[in-house]
Amino acid sequence: MSEPQSALLLRKQLAELNKNPVEGFSAGLIDDNDIYRWEVLIIGPPDTLYEGGFFKCHLYFPKEYPLRPPKMKFVTEIWHPNIDKNGDVCISILHEPGDDKFGYEKASERWLPVHTVETILISVISMLADPNDESPANVDAAKEWRESYTEFKKKVARCVRKSQEEC
Amino acid sequence: MGNCLKRSTTDDISLLRGNDSVRESSSDQLSPPNYQEALPAQQAILPVYHPSPSVTRSVAQLTEEEQVKIAKRIGLIQHLPTGTYDGCKKTRECVICMGEFMVGDALRYLPCMHTYHMKCIDDWLMRSLTCPSCMEPVDAALLTSYETN
Structure with missing residues (x-):
């Protein structure tokens, strides 16, 4: 049988990202033989607390991509309200539309089949700059971000330093 | 219409009987399974x-x-x-x-x-x-x- 459409689509994106890299991250595969598992290095966005850091992430695509979203995980330790302590990213565009009556509740914020590695990474990078306080995945980080920003900054700075050493 | 899942076993007999079942056993019966009559064992091929x-x-x-x-x-x-x-x-x-x-x-x-x-x-x-x-x-x-x- 020929390769599934999801694999072709991911291969196309990988080739495109290799040819025309996008500022802010670099993308590749964890294992060259598995197009469904990507490794991405995010460069801490300038003018944010994460500036100077290098954060390694993994993206796991389902066979049904692009009908279903990938899962994303930070491998490098990071302190952020929307990334849980295991590194799992909690961002609305990676969530499928809920089982609401009509199937399009807040559709604009949910997963759509037009999302690519590039659009996902752009959202995640913007999330680093601008955490979403409403749906924290790391409650302690969210609380700190709101109530004791100095402590929050210190923890982030520690992660940034650690990420530089690991790199 | 006939149940295509039974096709492999009924095929030869229906051909022998001639007339009414000839169309049923034609090769295009391989395509979509008959949903209503499918058995649980056949679930792997169900849509x-x-x-x-x-x-x-x-x-x-x-x-x-x-x-x-x-x-x-x-x-x-x-x-x-x-x-x-x-x-x-x-x-x-x-x-x-x-x-x-x-x-x-x-x-x-x-x-x-x-x-x-x-x-x-x-x-x-x-x-x-x-x-x-x-x-x-x-x-x-x-x-x-x-x-x-």
């Missing part, structure tokens, strides 16, 4: 549906409510206009598969005027009735277009 985007169920496992929901959805999708790419349209690419439209490709047009490969968009609409490009709910837009026409 699957998505009552909501993250839920995947074989047709035999759907609740009555889900069957109605999916039937309505199929009905709605079938009301959306389709066409064939003739090479001279404004849109040249299907943003779902990131593939260029080739002359002869089956396309589907959504009420918001966004165009996709029929195969690509139908798979998505069966999960969520929204346009992937502009997020417009397809069912509401379809009803509006009926009212204005």
Whole structure:
């Protein structure tokens, strides 16, 4: 049988990202033989607390991509309200539309089949700059971000330093 | 119509009997399985549906409510206009598969005027009735277009 459409689509994106890299991250595969598992290095966005850091992430695509979203995980330790302590990213565009009556509740914020590695990474990078306080995945980080920003900054700075050493 | 799942065993006999069953045993019976009469053991080849985007169920496992929901959805999708790419349209690419439209490709047009490969968009609409490009709910837009026409 020929390769599934999801694999072709991911291969196309990988080739495109290799040819025309996008500022802010670099993308590749964890294992060259598995197009469904990507490794991405995010460069801490300038003018944010994460500036100077290098954060390694993994993206796991389902066979049904692009009908279903990938899962994303930070491998490098990071302190952020929307990334849980295991590194799992909690961002609305990676969530499928809920089982609401009509199937399009807040559709604009949910997963759509037009999302690519590039659009996902752009959202995640913007999330680093601008955490979403409403749906924290790391409650302690969210609380700190709101109530004791100095402590929050210190923890982030520690992660940034650690990420530089690991790199 | 006959149950194609039994075909392999009844084939020869029906041929011997001649007349009425000849058409039934023709080779095109290999295509879609007969849903209603399929046995649980055959579930692997049953089509699957998505009552909501993250839920995947074989047709035999759907609740009555889900069957109605999916039937309505199929009905709605079938009301959306389709066409064939003739090479001279404004849109040249299907943003779902990131593939260029080739002359002869089956396309589907959504009420918001966004165009996709029929195969690509139908798979998505069966999960969520929204346009992937502009997020417009397809069912509401379809009803509006009926009212204005």
